[in-house]
Amino acid sequence: MTSPDPRLAPPVVLDRVSVAIGGRPILRDVDLTVRPGEVVTLLGPNGSGKSTLVRAVTGLLPHTRGDVRLFGTPIEDFTDWRRLGFVPQRSTASGGVPATVREVVASGRVGRRRLLRPSGPADRRAVEAALDVVGLADRASYGVSQLSGGQQQRVLIARALAGEPDLLVLDEPTAGVDLPHQQALADALGRLKASGATIVLVAHEIGPMMPLIDRTVVMRDGRVAYDGPPLTQEVASHTHHHDDHDVPTRHDHAPHVASPFDWERRSSQ
Amino acid sequence: MSFIDLFSLGFMQRALIAALLTGLAAPAIGTFIVQRRLALLGDGIGHVAVTGVALGLLTGTSPTWTAVVVAVLGAVLMELIRERGHTNGDVALALLFYGGLAGGVLITGIAGQGAATLQAYLFGSLNSISSADVWSTAVLAVVVLTVALGLSPQLFAVASDPDFARVAGLRVRGYNLLIAVLAAVSITVAMRTVGLLLVSALMVVPVATSQQVARSFRTTLLGAMLVGCAASVGGLFLSAWLSFRVSVAPGPTIVLLALAMFTATWPLGVWLRRRSRLMAPFPEVNATPHRSTDDHPHDHGQDCGHPAVPHGDHVDYVHDGHRHAVHGEHYDEH
Ligand SMILES: Nc1ncnc2c1ncn2[C@@H]1O[C@H](COP(=O)(O)OP(=O)(O)OP(=O)(O)O)[C@@H](O)[C@H]1O
Ligand SMILES: [Mg+2]
Ligand SMILES: [Zn+2]
Ligand SMILES: [Zn+2]
Ligand SMILES: [Zn+2]
Ligand SMILES: [Zn+2]
Numbered sequence: 001m002t003s004p005d006p007r008l009a010p011p012v013v014l015d016r017v018s019v020a021i022g023g024r025p026i027l028r029d030v031d032l033t034v035r036p037g038e039v040v041t042l043l044g045p046n047g048s049g050k051s052t053l054v055r056a057v058t059g060l061l062p063h064t065r066g067d068v069r070l071f072g073t074p075i076e077d078f079t080d081w082r083r084l085g086f087v088p089q090r091s092t093a094s095g096g097v098p099a100t101v102r103e104v105v106a107s108g109r110v111g112r113r114r115l116l117r118p119s120g121p122a123d124r125r126a127v128e129a130a131l132d133v134v135g136l137a138d139r140a141s142y143g144v145s146q147l148s149g150g151q152q153q154r155v156l157i158a159r160a161l162a163g164e165p166d167l168l169v170l171d172e173p174t175a176g177v178d179l180p181h182q183q184a185l186a187d188a189l190g191r192l193k194a195s196g197a198t199i200v201l202v203a204h205e206i207g208p209m210m211p212l213i214d215r216t217v218v219m220r221d222g223r224v225a226y227d228g229p230p231l232t233q234e235v236a237s238h239t240h241h242h243d244d245h246d247v248p249t250r251h252d253h254a255p256h257v258a259s260p261f262d263w264e265r266r267s268s269q
Numbered sequence: 270m271s272f273i274d275l276f277s278l279g280f281m282q283r284a285l286i287a288a289l290l291t292g293l294a295a296p297a298i299g300t301f302i303v304q305r306r307l308a309l310l311g312d313g314i315g316h317v318a319v320t321g322v323a324l325g326l327l328t329g330t331s332p333t334w335t336a337v338v339v340a341v342l343g344a345v346l347m348e349l350i351r352e353r354g355h356t357n358g359d360v361a362l363a364l365l366f367y368g369g370l371a372g373g374v375l376i377t378g379i380a381g382q383g384a385a386t387l388q389a390y391l392f393g394s395l396n397s398i399s400s401a402d403v404w405s406t407a408v409l410a411v412v413v414l415t416v417a418l419g420l421s422p423q424l425f426a427v428a429s430d431p432d433f434a435r436v437a438g439l440r441v442r443g444y445n446l447l448i449a450v451l452a453a454v455s456i457t458v459a460m461r462t463v464g465l466l467l468v469s470a471l472m473v474v475p476v477a478t479s480q481q482v483a484r485s486f487r488t489t490l491l492g493a494m495l496v497g498c499a500a501s502v503g504g505l506f507l508s509a510w511l512s513f514r515v516s517v518a519p520g521p522t523i524v525l526l527a528l529a530m531f532t533a534t535w536p537l538g539v540w541l542r543r544r545s546r547l548m549a550p551f552p553e554v555n556a557t558p559h560r561s562t563d564d565h566p567h568d569h570g571q572d573c574g575h576p577a578v579p580h581g582d583h584v585d586y587v588h589d590g591h592r593h594a595v596h597g598e599h600y601d602e603h
Contacts, residue, residue: 058436081438088432095429097304097476099486103425110426111437116419143484146546163437 009072010035011167011198012057017066019049019056025064026052027222034167039189039199039212043231044219050202051089053219054171057200058086070167082111085165087156087173089202094145094152101147102140104155105130108162130162133188135181150176157185161192168192171202174209183208206232275509280396283403284462284505284519290410291459291471292501296479296493297417298451299472304428304486305448310347311469314453316366317343318465319373321457322390327380332390333405336460340453343369348449352442392464393520395509406458413455416447424448425486462501464520471497474527481531481538484545500527551592551603553581560602569595 012034019027027049034040042050055061056068059075068075071083085108108130109123131137134154139147144155157173168189174182186208189199193212201209210232218226275281302310321339325332343365350361377387389397417424426434427444435441452472459468479492504523511517569575569586577584578592585592585603592603 060432060435079438081436084436084438086433086436088430091430091432095304096306096308097300097486097489098480098484099425099429100484103486104429107422107426107429107433108437110422110434110439113422115423119422141484146549159433169436 008036010069011071012200013067013069013072014053014057015067015069017056017063017068019052019061020064021052021061025222027056027063030066030222030224032217032224032227034198034200036198037193037196038214039193039201040215040217041206041209041213041230042200042202042217042219043204044225048219049222050219051171052222054089054169054200054202058084058169082163083166084111085160085163085168087160087168087170089171090175091156092152094143098143098145100141101136101144101155101158102127102131104144105140105158105162108159111163126162126164130158133161133184134158135184150178150181153177154181154185161188165197167198167200169200172204173201174203174205174207179207185209186212272510272513280398281509283398283400284395285502286403287398287406287458288462288501288505288519288523289498290406291455291462292475292498293494294410294413294417294455295459295463295468295471296475296497297414297490298448298455299497300476300486300490300493301417301424301428301448302452303473303476304425307351308473309469310344310449311452311456311472313347313362313366313369314340314344314449314456315465315468316373317347317369318453318456318460319387319391320369320376321373322387322460322465323373323376323380326382326386327376331401331405333402333457333460336390336465337409337454337457340457341450344449344453345446348446352445388518390460390464391466391520392518393460393462393467393523394464395505395512395519398461402461406461409454409458413451413458416451420444420447421490462505462519463523464518467520467524470524470527471501474524474531475500478527478531478534481534482541496527496530500524500530547576547587548578551578551580551585559596560600565593565600569593 010033012032014030014032017027017030018025030053032053042053044050052061056063057070059078070078071080073080106119106123106127109119109126113119113123128137131140134157136151136154136158139151144152147155153173153176157170160168160170174185177185182205189201189209190212193199199212201213203209206213210230213230216226216228216231217224218231276285299311302308318336318340321336322332324339325335328335347362347365350365374387377384388394423434423439423444424447426437427439427441428448431441431445434444455472456465456468459471463471475493475496476489478496479489483489483492501523504526505519507526508517508519508522511522567573569577569588571577573586575586575588575593577586580592580594580603583594585594587593594601594603
């Protein structure tokens with residue numbers, strides 16, 4: 001099913017896609033095509049399946065039915081992952097060992113780097129540019145754990161931008177980011193769009209992104225409830241509750257005693 | 270025989286080489302393990318490797334190689350359990366730890382060997398290292414170091430955010446297995462000097478020490494290797510010196526030396542972190558009330574002893590919980 005010219009192939013095609021988590025169907029029968037250069041926002045209440053959709057598109061969750069195609073290639077055969085950039089929802093930028101802002105942002109280049117080679121000038125330029133965009137250039141040598149939550153979120157955005165993606169998928173990138181920096185991010189996304197990139201943005205607050213948006217998709221209970229011209233969040237207005245199904249992804253080595261051979265539970269949030 | 274003469278002895282030289290390589294390899298891979306918050310993984314693999322050593326004793330083959338094989342298998346199994354079983358996998362891991370140790374002791378008994386033989390592998394030993402052991406240690410250590418340092422950008426990405434790394438196209442599972450295998454190999458490398466029961470300390474304590482003063486991942490990694498080297502070579506000297514009087518295994522001296530280095534850097538780390546928080550520039554925000562200087566001890570200046578923190582185009586002197594910005598005759602509260 002590969003189209004003849006990969007440059008014109010839609011970056012994302014979902015064709016009657018269903019996704020199940022732990023046997024329970026979450027996304028059902030989702031059709032979605034994102035055309036090259038488009039900026040699409042995904043709206044919808046908590047638990048409506050936005051992150052699940054994003055995770056299916058980025059290959060983090062397998063789909064049970066239908067076809068997912070990236071740039072015209074079925075996702076099972078897709079190898080050109082460097083064209084994809086990803087900002088996960090509410091993940092933390094710090095691990096068990098200190099790392100500087102620049103180191104975390106530079107890890108966004110990892111998909112473009114060859115094995116066993118040092119980073120080149122192009123890598124460094126992309127990292128500095130990404131740091132500038134999120135306004136953290138002056139804190140590049142700070143430890144990530146010293147930053148506030150919103151600043152850490154900006155580090156994750158910069159990490160995705162550093163990879164210079166053709167398709168950027170952002171899951172609530174502006175949660176906890178103040179208005180001036182949302183504006184700065186909107187400007188950066190505008191520049192990325194002007195350079196031909198495609199953007200899929202999950203958001204509760206559209207704010208300064210509004211002028212960029214070409215299309216809105218509203219999810220409700222795992223299905224597409226609206227797909228058309230841009231809407232503000234008023235339409236999906238009861239989306240302001242905070243999560244009550246927050247599953248921690250990080251797990252450490254401390255023994256949590258429970259049934260030892262419970263293989264079924266796999267986190268995917 | 271004097272302390273210096275000791276080092277003209279073949280076994281002592283072999284022990285030194287082994288200690289040096291161990292001190293470099295274990296903290297290098299340990300940094301990635303700590304980054305993944307799996308600090309106790311090394312302990313688990315060490316326990317499983319005891320069974321490997323015992324199998325070597327039973328079959329009469331080199332315990333180093335049987336330990337490598339069993340430790341690698343154990344590490345891969347643990348990684349798979351961890352990946353699939355999630356939090357509950359921890360209990361399964363614990364079962365594996367205990368099984369490894371109990372199996373090792375049992376099989377050693379079946380092999381007709383006493384506790385003393387096993388002791389050399391559990392806590393390290395100075396004079397049980399043969400030239401063949403030095404060679405295998407060197408080869409394994411070089412492999413661990415090349416892979417850990419050469420692939421550090423990839424390993425860092427995978428260890429700090431597996432989801433992101435996967436979307437970037439890295440085979441996260443392969444890299445996680447690689448970390449587990451490298452950990453198993455470096456544990457076998459360290460078996461001769463620190464011993465299987467204490468080896469995990471050499472993967473974790475140097476990293477903890479280096480973290481006290483380092484802010485970046487890179488300096489933490491290199492610092493940990495430095496600390497690991499100093500601790501294992503120093504600990505070896507210490508145990509050789511002590512062995513004139515009492516019998517001590519090198520393992521405990523190496524670990525205690527590493528812990529002493531951690532304890533020594535801890536206050537330094539506390540001070541450095543406090544200082545860097547204190548001296549971070551204040552953000553530029555306007556609207557500030559003017560205050561008159563009445564109950565102030567002195568005119569603040571370059572060397573007045575109060576931290577002078579950059580704030581836009583001037584500095585604020587921080588004292589008694591306020592930010593004192595000198596403004597002509599009076600001061601502004603910033
Ligand atoms: N790891 C998981 N295990 C079981 N169910 C899950 C898991 N992750 C998500 N779900 C379920 O899938 C559904 C969709 O979740 P999803 O995270 O996609 O919502 P969302 O639209 O991103 O919500 P939010 O606005 O809160 O981010 C929810 O009903 C949730 O309960
Ligand atoms: Mg979500
Ligand atoms: Zn004034
Ligand atoms: Zn003063
Ligand atoms: Zn000031
Ligand atoms: Zn004052």
